Amino acid sequence: xxxxxxxLLNALAFGAEYSLxxxxxxxxxxxMGLVNFAHGxxxxxxxxxxxxxxxxxxxxxxxxxxxxxAAAALAAVIFERxxxxxxxxxxxxxxxxxxxxxxxxxxNLFMLxxxxxxQSVSILNGLNQMWFFGPFAVSSLQVMELVVAGLTxxxxxxxxxxxxxxxxxxxxxxxxxxxxxxxxxxxxxIATAFAISGALAGIAAVFIIARRGSVxxxxxxxxxxxxxxxxxxxxxxxxxxxxAGGMLLGFIEVGLLVALPQEYGGFKDALSYVIIVxxxxxxxxGLLGQRVELGDKEI
Amino acid sequence: xxxxxxLSVRYGAVAAVRDLSLSVGQGELIALLGPNGxxxxxxxxxxxxxxxxxxxxxxxxxxxxxxxxxxxxxxxxLTSTPEGRHIFANLTVAENLRLGAAIxxxxxxxxxxxxxxxxxxxxxxxxxxxxxxxxxxxxxQMLAISRSLMSRPKLLLLDEPSLGxxxxxxxxxxxxxxxxxxxxLTLLLVEQNARQALRFADRVYVMSSGTLRFDGPPTGLAxxxxxxxxxxxx
Amino acid sequence: MSHSVxxxxxxxxxxxxxxxxxxxxxxxGGLVTSLPVLVLGLLVLNLAPTYYTYLALAAFVNLIVVVxxxxxxxxxxxxxxxxxxxVGLGAYGVAVLSTPLAMKKLSIPHAPFxxxxxxxxxxxxxxxxxxxxxxxxxxxxxxxxxxxGVAATIVSLALLIIVxxxxxxxxxxxxxxxxxxxxxxxxxxxxxxxLSVVVIVLARLFKDSRWGLQLRASAQSPQAAAALGIDARRxxxxxxxxxxxxxxxxxxxYAYFAGTIxxxxxxxQQIFITLAMLILGGMATVTGAVTGVIxxxxxxxxxxxxxxxxxxxxxxLPQLLGLSGVALGVVIVLCxxxxxxxxxxxxxxxxxxxxxxxxxx
Numbered sequence: 001x002x003x004x005x006x007x008l009l010n011a012l013a014f015g016a017e018y019s020l021x022x023x024x025x026x027x028x029x030x031x032m033g034l035v036n037f038a039h040g041x042x043x044x045x046x047x048x049x050x051x052x053x054x055x056x057x058x059x060x061x062x063x064x065x066x067x068x069x070a071a072a073a074l075a076a077v078i079f080e081r082x083x084x085x086x087x088x089x090x091x092x093x094x095x096x097x098x099x100x101x102x103x104x105x106x107x108n109l110f111m112l113x114x115x116x117x118x119q120s121v122s123i124l125n126g127l128n129q130m131w132f133f134g135p136f137a138v139s140s141l142q143v144m145e146l147v148v149a150g151l152t153x154x155x156x157x158x159x160x161x162x163x164x165x166x167x168x169x170x171x172x173x174x175x176x177x178x179x180x181x182x183x184x185x186x187x188x189x190i191a192t193a194f195a196i197s198g199a200l201a202g203i204a205a206v207f208i209i210a211r212r213g214s215v216x217x218x219x220x221x222x223x224x225x226x227x228x229x230x231x232x233x234x235x236x237x238x239x240x241x242x243x244a245g246g247m248l249l250g251f252i253e254v255g256l257l258v259a260l261p262q263e264y265g266g267f268k269d270a271l272s273y274v275i276i277v278x279x280x281x282x283x284x285x286g287l288l289g290q291r292v293e294l295g296d297k298e299i
Numbered sequence: 300x301x302x303x304x305x306l307s308v309r310y311g312a313v314a315a316v317r318d319l320s321l322s323v324g325q326g327e328l329i330a331l332l333g334p335n336g337x338x339x340x341x342x343x344x345x346x347x348x349x350x351x352x353x354x355x356x357x358x359x360x361x362x363x364x365x366x367x368x369x370x371x372x373x374x375x376x377l378t379s380t381p382e383g384r385h386i387f388a389n390l391t392v393a394e395n396l397r398l399g400a401a402i403x404x405x406x407x408x409x410x411x412x413x414x415x416x417x418x419x420x421x422x423x424x425x426x427x428x429x430x431x432x433x434x435x436x437x438x439x440q441m442l443a444i445s446r447s448l449m450s451r452p453k454l455l456l457l458d459e460p461s462l463g464x465x466x467x468x469x470x471x472x473x474x475x476x477x478x479x480x481x482x483x484l485t486l487l488l489v490e491q492n493a494r495q496a497l498r499f500a501d502r503v504y505v506m507s508s509g510t511l512r513f514d515g516p517p518t519g520l521a522x523x524x525x526x527x528x529x530x531x532x533x
Numbered sequence: 534m535s536h537s538v539x540x541x542x543x544x545x546x547x548x549x550x551x552x553x554x555x556x557x558x559x560x561x562g563g564l565v566t567s568l569p570v571l572v573l574g575l576l577v578l579n580l581a582p583t584y585y586t587y588l589a590l591a592a593f594v595n596l597i598v599v600v601x602x603x604x605x606x607x608x609x610x611x612x613x614x615x616x617x618x619x620v621g622l623g624a625y626g627v628a629v630l631s632t633p634l635a636m637k638k639l640s641i642p643h644a645p646f647x648x649x650x651x652x653x654x655x656x657x658x659x660x661x662x663x664x665x666x667x668x669x670x671x672x673x674x675x676x677x678x679x680x681x682g683v684a685a686t687i688v689s690l691a692l693l694i695i696v697x698x699x700x701x702x703x704x705x706x707x708x709x710x711x712x713x714x715x716x717x718x719x720x721x722x723x724x725x726x727x728l729s730v731v732v733i734v735l736a737r738l739f740k741d742s743r744w745g746l747q748l749r750a751s752a753q754s755p756q757a758a759a760a761l762g763i764d765a766r767r768x769x770x771x772x773x774x775x776x777x778x779x780x781x782x783x784x785x786x787y788a789y790f791a792g793t794i795x796x797x798x799x800x801x802q803q804i805f806i807t808l809a810m811l812i813l814g815g816m817a818t819v820t821g822a823v824t825g826v827i828x829x830x831x832x833x834x835x836x837x838x839x840x841x842x843x844x845x846x847x848x849x850l851p852q853l854l855g856l857s858g859v860a861l862g863v864v865i866v867l868c869x870x871x872x873x874x875x876x877x878x879x880x881x882x883x884x885x886x887x888x889x890x891x892x893x894x
Binding site for chain 3: 029035083086087090091092093094095096097098100101102103104105106107108109110111112116217221225228229231232236264266267269270273274276277280281284285286
């Protein structure tokens with residue numbers, strides 16, 4: 001029983017992290033069709049900001065958490081301003097390759113300016129403890145991850161449904177030109193979407209730093225690949241799809257960890273991708289995606 | 300109110316609008332007629348700034364807005380109800396109306412305006428919390444016009460409000476347009492349906508193949524053959 | 534619309550020409566495009582010191598990879614970020630099949646399915662390895678050709694990770710993280726040059742073929758192409774398999790000239806470099822692929838010499854690891870923003886030349 005609960009918590013915590021990152025990708029994709037490969041480097045900027053602040057004498061974990069989120073949001077907005085705005089109205093492939101280029105640049109800047117080797121960051125280690133509920137021992141980090149991801153998603157849903165800017169983001173995902181006809185500034189809508197996307201990445205970064213206790217140049221890259229896969233299986237551009245896809249991926253991974261013999265553990269990622277790609281054979285548009293008719297998307 | 304001088308719109312090698320000049324006076328309802336492909340929608344898109352004109356000047360209330368961004372033109376008091384309605388199908392009726400008032404800060408006034416349109420179009424009131432995509436074509440058109448009016452514009456551009464609607468609904472929509480004119484709103488109406496457009500028009504422009512072919516009072520066009528000739532370009 | 538038609542039609546296709554003349558034109562065009570490659574190869578072969586021969590060999594491998602990448606990306610306009618999976622499969626394929634038994638005893642004594650006691654001659658090994666690449670490409674292509682552009686790109690990445698993870702973890706067969714050594718070194722510059730030319734001509738023939746034209750048309754305007762009865766899925770699958778085979782061939786050649794391979798060679802580093810080459814050169818044309826490889830190979834070698842720490846005016850600069858990566862990324866970002874068509878734009882080298890000739894005539 002203990003074991004089952006533990007694995008369930010594992011799956012939920014993994015899934016929550018993937019969902020947060022995948023939602024960040026989906027928010028940006030849904031309104032401007034950008035496949036943001038540089039999302040992982042937003043997580044990287046966030047993590048290295050915490051590393052630098054700690055190296056410069058920051059000791060408060062709370063400030064570190066706030067810094068991580070703010071740095072990520074800011075990085076996302078700056079990436080948009082500098083790299084993505086010139087290709088805003090370009091075809092999807094152009095934006096995708098631009099983002100891929102940004103990802104390479106930033107990853108290598110971490111190497112060049114800081115170090116190719118992982119750097120230790122211990123400021124958030126306090127988040128990672130064991131909590132005891134009667135006979136159960138659970139990781140505080142996993143519980144927090146689940147709770148925080150839940151609250152974050154709730155806040156996002158409220159924002160998108162209640163605030164004018166949130167409504168504009170939802171409207172822009174279908175018909176950007178008409179949103180501008182309402183007098184709503186396109187740049188503001190897009191900057192907000194990027195800031196949200198970045199903040200979600202920053203929250204994920206907090207948990208990553210706390211769990212790993214170190215930062216490295218490729219910190220966010222593989223996580224974002226997983227988040228992309230989560231988006232694809234959920235239905236690319238669909239926000240509920242991204243959240244559901246992230247959870248599904250978490251469960252598949254933990255399921256494989258449980259099912260695979262120890263010596264095949266290295267195949268976990270490969271097998272979870274195989275499972276997901278197989279699912280795509282039967283549902284090419286993803287689980288919650290709609291089959292978009294060609295020409296549906298207005299410019 | 301609005302003055303357009305020597306406007307040209309090009310898409311690559313294709314000229315959609317050539318050297319077009321027109322004016323809309325305070326409180327006027329101007330009809331811009333012409334066949335499919337005459338350049339009417341390109342004109343509207345140039346006025347709202349969704350396409351960048353190749354040449355020409357657009358002056359709104361004495362301010363040259365030729366280079367302004369779409370958002371700033373809307374904030375300057377010009378609004379457009381685009382062809383094909385373009386309601387936000389994934390948002391509710393209420394949310395559509397709220398977005399229409401996005402540039403306003405007076406919450407109370409917005410509330411009053413919403414109540415006014417709901418009273419005017421009871422069906423919008425019935426469907427208030429439903430996705431706007433579930434409305435019928437005519438209902439969507441009513442929503443689209445109401446949404447445009449939520450910004451309290453000085454000048455409303457209406458692009459093909461009758462497009463794809465049943466005759467009975469078209470009459471209803473135009474009655475509403477007449478009522479807006481009576482309330483003092485300035486309107487530029489783009490239409491293919493000349494008969495309806497001419498019901499309330501103060502003046503008429505006719506375009507074909509990107510150029511202006513007629514400019515004058517509706518009586519000058521009353522003869523349908525004359526209009527037909529203009530359409531064909533004869 | 535007229536704009537996109539103009540894009541699709543090469544000047545050669547603009548007039549009505551006999552099919553066999555079109556074929557000849559593509560063939561000649563491909564040969565013209567490969568001329569610079571041949572010239573550079575011959576220069577290196579006859580004049581350059583050994584170190585540069587090695588560099589040239591590596592550049593030729595990149596060339597074949599980039600041409601392979603162009604076959605899919607240039608015609609379907611879908612980004613492929615997983616092509617190194619096929620390069621790796623080709624390389625590991627011949628490694629497992631052709632490495633001498635004595636070496637295998639040291640490196641993979643526990644290889645399953647009798648591979649530990651199997652040794653094929655290099656040519657047969659290459660054929661079998663390419664067959665394996667073709668099978669993996671056919672299976673993955675079945676999925677990828679069904680998906681929309683973005684999803685297809687993500688799945689291509691997933692494929693890369695799956696294949697890489699198999700190399701890393703199936704240690705009995707692939708030696709995992711360690712270098713796989715002892716592969717017969719049977720390929721030198723001449724072979725590399727010949728096969729580069731073959732591949733360039735092949736890519737050009739595909740691009741100018743009915744299938745290539747239809748695929749490019751469907752990438753430009755999916756609805757119009759579908760209305761003409763073009764089966765875009767089948768065409769994407771064809772391009773995917775051809776692209777994979779060319780990349781696989783690059784892997785085979787790499788293994789046969791280097792003699793030693795390891796999984797990390799066929800991972801993101803290679804993806805970055807080859808993608809930047811294709812984008813810089815211009816992915817719409819085979820000429821673009823060739824141009825990008827030549828320009829970036831030279832440029833990167835220069836940057837690497839700075840990266841490893843140079844002495845300028847008596848001052849020893851520190852190592853600047855990551856500099857070449859930054860440069861690659863910047864190349865991609867700037868190209869996309871300011872010149873999405875790359876250096877070559879829409880026209881092949883022979884088409885540019887004939888335009889020049891016509892203008893001056």
